[in-house]
Amino acid sequence: MPLDFTLYITPLVEILLIWIILDYLFKFFWGTRAMDVVFGLLVFMFFFALADKFNLPIIRRLMLHMANVFAIVAFIIFQPEIRLALSRIRFRGKKFAFINTHDQFVEHLTSSIYHLSERQIGALVVLERQDLFDEYLSFSSVKINADFSEELLETIFDPSSPLHDGAVILRGETIAYARVVLPLAHDTSQLSRSMGTRHRAALGASQRSDALVITVSEENGNVSLSRDGLLTRGVKMDRFQAVLRSILSPKEKKHKTLFSRIWKK
Secondary structure, eight states, X not given: OOOOTHHHHHHHHHHHHHHHHXXXXXXXXXXXXXXXXXXXXHHHHHHHHHHHHTTOHHHHHHHHHHHHHHHHHHHHHTHHHHHHHHTTEEEETTEEEEOOOHHHHHHHHHHHHHHHHHTTOOEEEEEEOSSOOGGGOOTTOEEEEEEOOHHHHHHHTSXXXXXXXXXXXXXXXXXXXXXXXXXXXXXXXXXXXXXXHHHHHHHHHHHHSSOEEEEEOTTTOOEEEEXXXXXXXXXXXXXXXXXXXXXXXXXXTTOOSHHHHHHHO
């Protein structure tokens, strides 16, 4: 009796497709809040497969209803991350090509920050990660929700702009809010006398979150980075770019894909 190779090929194709989908999910959402959703999706799929395997129709039906609600809620809550992922997809001819926009974003943000530094224009920028800054939004905060551009960021911090006071919140590659009042650090032992409210706010924000906070001094144009409660002063451009890339693409060189992460283990 001849072997039916479709019995072996079909499962392999299904496994390969699932692997590719999961690989791209990990690739796009690694290091963001949406990563929790990806892990939750994997757990959900596991239990759904068990319910299907052991023929539990009531549980399957219940999980299908839960999946519909979960999809809507996840889309609303994680809209910024989803939009960022979709922005990396370009349609070329009849093929979809995934692109990495991190390098372009790093170049533009670096150019903008050091242009402000040359002009000695004070600035306070928060690169939001998993810890959101929604609790610090107040009546004085202004929602921007615009794609990042050098011109927009520099316009916001122009001394003649009504938005120049306070911090700008970057959510992904979007300027989410301006004129945000950040919590001040109580322990100012890291700060010199020449450092003012901006540096104290940057240090305070980094002590309360996993964000990277960028400060440009209006006194001397020095660029400082605050992260995990530590403030580094006088950061040069090459070091600035290296830190940004490590934040935006954590462990990218060692763990580029889901396959490489599992293979390393």
